[in-house]
Structure formats: structure tokens, C-alpha cells
Amino acid sequence: MLLDLSEYAKITLGRFNDTISQANTALGIISSEQWDDCSPAHIGRMRQLSVDIMTIDEIVYYRNGRLSCTIWGNTNRAILERAPDHTLPNGVGITLNVESTVSRGGSMVAVSHRGHAVLVKPQRMVDVLLDTHATLGVAMDGGRLVALSGSADPELLAVLTSGPAVGADARHFYASVGGPGFIAFAIAERSAIEGRWREELWLLLPLGGVVSLVLVATVAWFSRHRLSLRSELASAIRNGELVVHYQPIMSLGTGRCVGAEALVRWQQPDGRMIPPDSFIPIAEEFGLIADITDFMIDRVVRDLADMLAIDRSVYVAINIGASDIGSGRFLPVLDRALARWNVAAPHVWLEATERGFVDADAARKTITAARAAGHLVAIDDFGTGYSSLSLLEKLPLDALKIDKAFVDSIGKDAATSIVIPHIIGMAKELSLAIVAEGIETEEQVDYLRKAGVKLGQGWLYAKAMPLGDIIDYYGHNKAGPWDGVPVDALDQADGA
């Protein structure tokens, strides 16, 4: 039995070392790629690594010793980088009790180098064996506890963390093994194992049994991690942590509001809002996007009924995830919501990003059905992805949204600034309505207006806001009937 506990301690030390080495790998990759600007690409890379490398829960970046961004986006929370509690020979630091920016329940172990810190839940380091009564742990040389799988007697912990040991006292069997800088240990309560059946199991369990137990545990552990991001998001959806904000869409001619784009946010228990760019890609990857689309449809159509009480000409655009555009699955859901809240279809615009058009035939089917039901369909973020003019020609679209990246280039000597006249020309040629996104300056509005763009949204007018605020905003700024909005489609809603 003592031999088995020594094995368990060794396996625990191995798990700990593997975790640190995987964190090291992530740090090596991110440092060789020289990310340091907290740009969307930098954040996307951190997120990708945290999904790809199983042991990692989160990656964060400190600039000048202050938390600057995480896999969930930029942050301005005043969190300072702490000096490591231990430094490995390669200069990588290990810091205990670091606050996670998103995961609930407890502090994390940070493995850090040059500003980047990989965060790992301490439980992962001792999440080794299933169905055992042993308590497993890892401590730093000097006795500071890094991770513990259960609870343990403090006096015994002091013995175990002071150096390698194998033995028993009145209540426990125990063993600890040392590695450079760290000690791992396993403790079993006498009472739990002294019953004959259990004792036999512990004494007779062959090493092969231990190995297969470890294999089973490893597989379970890996899949648990893969599921943890997914399950955080899934439970957020279930627990009503998603909220909808609305960004006004304006007539550029009159500066009045014609409608809004519905944008999802993930509200954390402490009130922070995680932006959709941080979790929509995860939702797409893990098959949760349908739940988000359904949530948005339900909430937005209900909210629209309130907005329509003020004015019958308002419309709201909903983003539809790529896989939903491919399948068309959401159309009956939308239909039912419209019937339930007595809202006419033309008041709901649908926005699909270019990713949704990868299977052009499937997308065409969905768009055709949506338009037949009375919705306007827009291509979002045009020019940033895979689309080409020929794809645009093939799809029966109503509107094109010009991505903020192109609007930003207006008046600048940027490589992208030559693109915007082409996009506008192309949209006009195909008789598509144009909505410009991310308008921040009067200069941009002037340019767009002169170029014949009728609709736009951006912080120059207003940021996305909760329902109560958009209702106020709309009440004070509403446009005349169909101001700048494609008339044909909305005429049908007039009698709604």
C-alpha cells in the first residue's frame, strides 16, 4: 500500500510537470510569434492556444505590469502582475492564487514569461486518479501548497511538504516524492482503507491496474477540459447570463434613427460584459451557436414588440451564426416568435457573415426562404473574409454592411482606403442597400453620404445599449417613415 501511495505521488508529480511543460509550450509559441499589442489577432491567438492545449484554462497578457487583455478581450480592470512565487531555471515564473478573469470558483496557478501568463486551475494538477480515497497534492519546496485534491491534516502536510517521506501515523498512510523545486504527495485515511475489501484492493492492485486507471483518468481529464469552456458558455446560456444590447442604425442623410442591430453580450456575475467576439467563435466551434441564435430571436422579437408600440417603422437586425445560415434551422423558430409577439417579418433583418456563405448552395436556400417570409438579408463584415463578387452575384441579398476596417480607412492613407469605393460601387451595381459600420467621425459620414451610402451605425451616434435606453433613444431620434431604408420590403410591414 505504501508502495502504491509512492506511485500515486510520482504520477501526481508527473501530471504537475506535464502541466507546467504544456504551459511552457504555449508561452514559447506566443513569445516566438511576438504578440504584444492586444489586437483582435493577438487575443484570437491566445484563445486558440487555450482551446488547443488541454491543460490551459486561460491566457492573459500584462503590459507594463498591468493586465491588458485576456482570451476574453481587452480589459481595463486594475489588476497588477505579481512577482512569481517560484522561478524555473528557464526564467518561467510560477505564481499561486492568481485571480481568473472569467472562471468562477477559486484562484488559479499562473505560469508566466515576459508578460504572458498561462492560467491553470490547481485541481487539474492533481486530477489524476478516479475513484480513489487518496488525497493528492503538490507543494513548492519550502512547503507552500500549490494544489490539493481534497482536505488534509495541516500537521501531516507540514511533514509531507518538508521533503520526501513514506510512512504512517495513527490516522493516515502517506508518501511524498520530490522533484526539482516541488514535492508531490499522496495520503490515504486508515479508516477508509482498513476494511478487508479495500485493504485487499490497495495491497493487491497490480501496477497494470494503476496504469490503466491513470489512462482512463487521463482521457476523462482531457475531455473534461475540452468541455470546460463549452460548459461555461452552455451554463451561461441556460442561466440567463446572455443579454442583448441594441446599437442604433441611422439614416446618414438626416441623422435620425431607423432601427438597431441586436448584439449579444455575456454578463458576468460581477457585472462585467464579455463581448461577442470573445465567445461567438467558441460557440461556433462547440455547436452552441444555435442556442445563441434561438435566445436572440426570442429576446429580440419580444423587445421589438415594445419598440413597435412607439413607432411602426422600426426594424432590428439579428446576427445569424454561420452554421445556422447553412442549415436554415432557425427559420421556423423565428416564424413562431413573430407569430407569438405579433410582429411582422419585415421588421426583422437578418445579418450573416461571409463565413455563413462557404456552402453557397445551402446559404442560397436559407436566404431565399427568409426573403420569401418577408425578411431583409444583409451580408455582414463584407470584404473581411472569403466572399468574392461572384459569390455576391449568386446570392439573393438585400443589403451589404461595410466593415469598420474599411470605414476606418476613410481619409487615411491606408492600403484599405482604396477598397471602399469599390465596395460601394459593387453594392450599387447589384442594387444592394448599404449600411456602413463603425462610423466614428463626421469626416467619415460626409464621405459616405457623398458616396451615396444611406445608412450607418457607429459610436459617433451611439454605442450599443440596453432595451430601455434604445427605446428612449429611438423615441427622441426616430426617422420619418422608411427614411433611407429600402422601401419595397418595409412597405409590407407598414400595415402590420
Ligand SMILES: Nc1nc2c(ncn2[C@@H]2O[C@@H]3COP(=O)(O)O[C@H]4[C@@H](O)[C@H](n5cnc6c(=O)[nH]c(N)nc65)O[C@@H]4COP(=O)(O)O[C@H]3[C@H]2O)c(=O)[nH]1
Ligand atoms: N470600435 C468601434 N466599434 C463599433 C462601432 N460601432 C459599432 N461597433 C461594434 O462593431 C460591431 C458590429 O457588429 P458586427 O459587425 O455585426 O459584429 C458582431 C457580430 O459579428 C458578432 N455578434 C454579435 N452579436 C451576435 C449574435 O447575437 N449572434 C451572432 N452569431 N453573432 C453576433 O459579434 C461581432 C462583434 O459585436 P460587438 O462586439 O457588439 O461589436 C459591434 C459593435 O459594438 C464604432 O464606432 N467603433
